[in-house]
Amino acid sequence: MYKESRENLEAMGMNISDAFFSYDISHVALLQGVRVLLDSITEEGLVLRAGGFLPEAIVKSVAEVGATEYDKKHSYLQQQNHFYENEHVCVWLTHIVIEVQKLVQTKDGRLFLTNRAKEYLGLGIHQQYIILLELMFTLNLSSFDLQQEAIFINNMSAVVLQLLRDENRGFRPTKKYAKLLAKKYTTLEYDIEALAFPELGEGGKFDAFVAIIKLRLFERFFLPLGLIEMQVSGDRFKPDQFSKSSLLERLLPHSNQSDEEGILKSCLDFLG
Numbered sequence: 674m675y676k677e678s679r680e681n682l683e684a685m686g687m688n689i690s691d692a693f694f695s696y697d698i699s700h701v702a703l704l705q706g707v708r709v710l711l712d713s714i715t716e717e718g719l720v721l722r723a724g725g726f727l728p729e730a731i732v733k734s735v736a737e738v739g740a741t742e743y744d745k746k747h748s749y750l751q752q753q754n755h756f757y758e759n760e761h762v763c764v765w766l767t768h769i770v771i772e773v774q775k776l777v778q779t780k781d782g783r784l785f786l787t788n789r790a791k792e793y794l795g796l797g798i799h800q801q802y803i804i805l806l807e808l809m810f811t812l813n814l815s816s817f818d819l820q821q822e823a824i825f826i827n828n829m830s831a832v833v834l835q836l837l838r839d840e841n842r843g844f845r846p847t848k849k850y851a852k853l854l855a856k857k858y859t860t861l862e863y864d865i866e867a868l869a870f871p872e873l874g875e876g877g878k879f880d881a882f883v884a885i886i887k888l889r890l891f892e893r894f895f896l897p898l899g900l901i902e903m904q905v906s907g908d909r910f911k912p913d914q915f916s917k918s919s920l921l922e923r924l925l926p927h928s929n930q931s932d933e934e935g936i937l938k939s940c941l942d943f944l945g
Contacts (some may be wrong), residue, residue: 675800678807685831692923694799703897706739718783718906732756732764739763742903759939806811813887830890837917840924844904844914847887891915
């Protein structure tokens with residue numbers, strides 16, 4: 674499982690640095706959420722609520738360890754008396770991840786661990802992280818928002834991550850990163866132009882593109898994996914800002930100018 678995930682990442686032009694394997698990643702939200710959810714499933718299985726949703730006690734446990742700064746901003750965990758999976762996107766994401774990774778199976782209204790889950794739980798924490806990272810590159814992230822699928826945004830995820838890795842640390846709004854991306858890859862403007870929104874507002878298609886990558890890549894992909902840090906704006910008229918994390922600095926080696934097009938091509942070739 675781990676070997677396959679590592680090889681798939683390398684096929685995308687993403688070579689993992691040796692420094693990553695000595696870095697403390699125990700704080701990573703998605704990693705912790707998956708662990709808590711899998712640990713809650715006994716040999717008798719976990720009884721699901723109607724519709725296949727997780728029971729409230731499990732939702733609360735997963736949300737407490739798996740919530741990112743974005744999730745904390747948009748939820749009221751401390752004030753809640755009831756905990757529903759569809760009200761906590763971090764829990765929903767965790768549930769989907771273990772299903773897509775085939776770590777669980779549902780039978781007669783109960784969730785059971787698979788042999789694959791037992792293999793996963795027997796791995797080291799860094800190996801588990803690599804498996805989750807590779808999965809997130811292939812997950813349909815449009816499931817978590819109301820925007821169009823815009824598959825090219827998923828396909829650009831490794832390129833955006835490398836862009837973040839090669840920038841100096843410092844909190845910036847998503848729009849600034851999007852402008853850097855558009856400047857480096859001029860063909861991106863054609864993909865943005867192809868976006869179709871019923872209501873674009875004053876900002877037009879580029880601002881719509883920025884909104885999608887902020888939600889789909891920064892908040893629902895990079896943040897749960899600890900690849901970026903989020904600075905929540907206290908002013909509703911000012912955007913939240915993001916910076917690469919120290920984890921990302923240790924995960925991926927710096928690219929150089931000659932590598933950039935290769936990373937883009939490898940990523941697009943692999944993801945199709």
